[in-house]
Amino acid sequence: MPELTRRKFLLLSAKLAALTGLGSTAIPKIAEALDQLAAGAAPVIWLQGQSCSGCSVSLLNSDQPDPVTILTSYISLRFHSTLSTATGDVSMKVLNDSIDKGDYFLAVEGSIPAGMPEACVIGNEKLTEQVIRAAKNAKAVLAVGTCATSGGIPAAENNPTGAVGVTEYLKKQGISKPVISIPGCPAHPDWLVGTLVHVLKFGIPELDAMGRPKMFFGRLIHDQCQRFADYERENFAKTFSEDGCLFKLGCLGPITYSDCSSRLWNSGTNYCIKAGAPCIGCTSPDFASKQSFPFYRKSEQSKDREAKA
């Protein structure tokens, strides 16, 4: 395993500080965080905001490494609402003691109800306050899934809770912490585990302008799509379950950054476009946000047919 030198750490930290808009004063702190995390199983606190737990379920679908290896070899999962044996007061004591001690990595799944703090409460504390408390003492923050990275469906048009992603929320609250964004609805277990392991063992991976690891989100789905040749030949599917490129059904593969088309899902079994379903752009920051931008173009067909009739 290649050793990560102090110098390299500092370089990475500088890069991260630049990417996340932090000043150079943050650099030694980030380097220290990375040093400690690289030393062994890193404490992780996992908070669920306005979430469906889908990213947690997806994490459990990781097969190499499997969940037990992740829990026993890479991280020390202090608090996770779905997995902790501790409950009630016992679980809150673990959470609070862990926050007070610091030196952990904070994972946030789900959005933050910035406009209606009562819409998410854990252990009699509003999440809007808890996440600030937890982020302040964290070494770094991992935003897991599109709800956490940019608000996702809870933040879509017409939403009643003023939901936002954790990156935006912390920034507005004046908390400067490095935030790594792992979008996806849900996040692919490889994206999550791959990022986590990279941070723990080799430092922060190369990130794009939105804080996403380039190794997973650097290319368009379209570029490696199995149906790319159909697109080139203008062989388009006219309805669901047809052969051909799904572009005219509304497929967002051409504007969505992720490696789904080469990585596939559920241990290489399948994924949306391969299974005949147009990409709905679930890793994009504006996923599902606008009513005027529906997932499919099927309704247009229905309206056209009506107009012709």
Place this chain on the structure above:
Amino acid sequence: MAVKVNIDPITRIEGHLAVSIEVEDQKIINAHSKGEMFRGFEAILRGRDPLDAQQITQRICGVCPVSHGIASILAQDEAYGITPPENGRLVRNLILGANYIQSHIIHFYHLSALDFVDIAAITQYQGKDPGLMELKAWVENQIASKVLYPAAPFLPRYEGRYVEDTELNILAIRHYLDGLEMRALSQKMAAVFAGKLPHVPTLVPGGVTEKVTAHKIAAYGSMLKKLQQFIDHKYLPDVAGVAAAFPEYFKIGKGCGNYLAYGVFPESDDGSKNYLPGGVLIDGKLTDFSKEKIAEDVKHSFYKSDSGLKPADGSTEPNPGKSGAYSWLKAPRYDGKVVEVGPLSRILVSYVKGDNPDVKKLVDGLLAKLNATPEHLFSTLGRHAARAIECKLVADRCSEWITRLTPDKPAFRDFKIPKDAAGAGLTEAPRGALGHWIEVKDHKIENYQCVVPTTWNCSPRDDQANPGPVEQALVGTPISDTKNPIEATRVVRSFDPCIACAVH
């Protein structure tokens, strides 16, 4: 004097639930169930393209997205006047069946078992199983080290009585590890036809987008076989083992004693017959289920909408500061009655109907093994037993459905979205009866309402102040130590609550 205890958060469930109990003479005399997270899916859906619904509503819940997808496309099938071809119906059943298996396995081993099984027993392990030896070494190292909270997330925990038989503990811990692999395998199996899990892209009105091929049938079948072996030789015996160690839980946590099932897994293309039938058991009497008898009260919920509305006319306007409210869940009632939903309701309805010999055989067999009677099913352990039995029934039925698929025949029938339409999609999630109601106006969603399993089970009091099923089930539960109210959490978890679903 009653002691008030707030169990907040209830972990090892899906989502944000708190339960407050009042304990007097070592017994719960009153309970309140509080859902603590709200997103507003119904408001978000309004004005959107109707076809967004099956994708958006799946994001209500990452544990049972398939059920929301199915409810939504059933509602749309009805609204658009289409029925899927046989392949489409069967593939939907196979995707849903696979997700039942994953959900029931994760519920027993990873959410509930640690209330009964002594995880610390791993330190007494003397055998040669490499996985267990590794886990033992890890726990010992953690305890010897100076880390804050060693062996997290498995420790700490409520103190109380756990299984005392080391062999049973070790076996259950081994199966906790195997169960993690098995639940991932059932998601992989679903993905053969689902595209991916969680959140399935292939479910559409008219059927599914994925095609049926001989290879996919074989792939699904080979994974199913491994899951059936796990269910038969590990899951069912482990539930029996826990039941034998805690027989008192056949008498704890009964609750309202009324049971509702909509029915699930259509066996005919017109959807008229379900493998697990619908029905209502009120005061022990079985009647047919009618969706017209569902209404939702909101007097004690954080909404300013009118109370007592039927789902098709439902409204969800938040009011977080509402006086007298204590939960984000509404309080659905059937014909004004408090009813429980879930695997126990489905199994009881099917058992009483008596039209499925497999159900009767499995239920009677397990009860005989445990020296229990059918009345014992109305309990904490009854819910676990019914869930395990259902897991076997569904897995075995999936192995029949795959033989009925016809490769290269369509699994999708094309459709047109009318300008104005309405439909209801009634199905069953692993946690119980699930309904979606859609109204389309001018090609857009005019109204969308979901009544979800945990909305029934974890509901707050209704307008008449009747407590919800979990609130009722907690009353009478013995609590030996109010600092470690493990008995209460056993009762709550037996319902397999999902709060992201319940509030949406």
